[in-house]
Structures are given as structure tokens and as C-alpha cells.
Amino acid sequence: MSSMYLWVKALHLIFVASWFAGLFYLPRIFVNLAMVPADSHAERERLLLMARRLYRFSSLLMVPALLLGLWLWLGFDLWKGPGNGWLHAKLTLVVLALGYHHACRSLLRKFETFANKRSDRWFRVFNEVAVLIFAAIVVLVVVKPF
Numbered sequence: 001m002s003s004m005y006l007w008v009k010a011l012h013l014i015f016v017a018s019w020f021a022g023l024f025y026l027p028r029i030f031v032n033l034a035m036v037p038a039d040s041h042a043e044r045e046r047l048l049l050m051a052r053r054l055y056r057f058s059s060l061l062m063v064p065a066l067l068l069g070l071w072l073w074l075g076f077d078l079w080k081g082p083g084n085g086w087l088h089a090k091l092t093l094v095v096l097a098l099g100y101h102h103a104c105r106s107l108l109r110k111f112e113t114f115a116n117k118r119s120d121r122w123f124r125v126f127n128e129v130a131v132l133i134f135a136a137i138v139v140l141v142v143v144k145p146f
Helices: 003-035 041-075 085-112 120-143
Strands: none
Touching: 003 041, 003 085, 003 120, 041 085, 085 120
């Protein structure tokens, strides 16, 4: 294993974990936004500001995570050879994570335009989706079950 491969892999892990940290916390802000009383404008605006900044920051973290992952995949021929079913499953989960990320943006827009119809309870469940995606990706990468 080359030194370059290990550096790229380490950086990829750092950016993926950081990106997902944003995906773990942003829906938690949505839970709080869904619970804000209609007359609490200052609290609502503070939470929206936090959500906007976190979404922007996690979007910035997502880009190098994806680019480094692409480098690992194509630059080090991880896709070649038998027994790479885990990699295909991981890539499917990465596409789901991207969809989740963009769904967060859509939900944020709904809060910004007073169009949210979802309850805090719904957002609590939605919050767990990122954890499940992240856990499944980690298991696939470490265990390589197929």
C-alpha cells in the first residue's frame, strides 16, 4: 500500500465524518424549528441562521469527501477485481446520502418560506436516517461482507 493511498484515505475519512456530522445535526435544528411557537420570531430566525450556516458548511465538507472518494475509487483501482460487491453497495449508500443532503436543503427552504407541514416527531425520525446510512457505509467498508 502506497503512502499516497493512505493519505488520501485518511483525508477522505476525515471529510466524510465531518460532512456527516453536519447531516446528524441539521435535522436536529429542524426538530427545534418545528417546535418554535408562531410568535417567537427571534428564536425562529436564530435557528434558521444556524441551519443555513450548517448546511453551507456541510456542503463545503461534502465536496472534498466526494472528490477524495472518487480519487480512491478510480486512482487506486479499487473497483477492479472480484469481491467488490461491498463497494457497489457503498456507492449506492453514497447516492442516498447525497439525496438526504439535498432533502435537507429542501426542508430548510420550506422553513424559510413558512411552508413546513411536518411535525417535530417526523424530524426526529428523519434525523436517524443519516445515522443509519453512515453506520451501513462504515460496516461495508470495514467488514467488506461481499
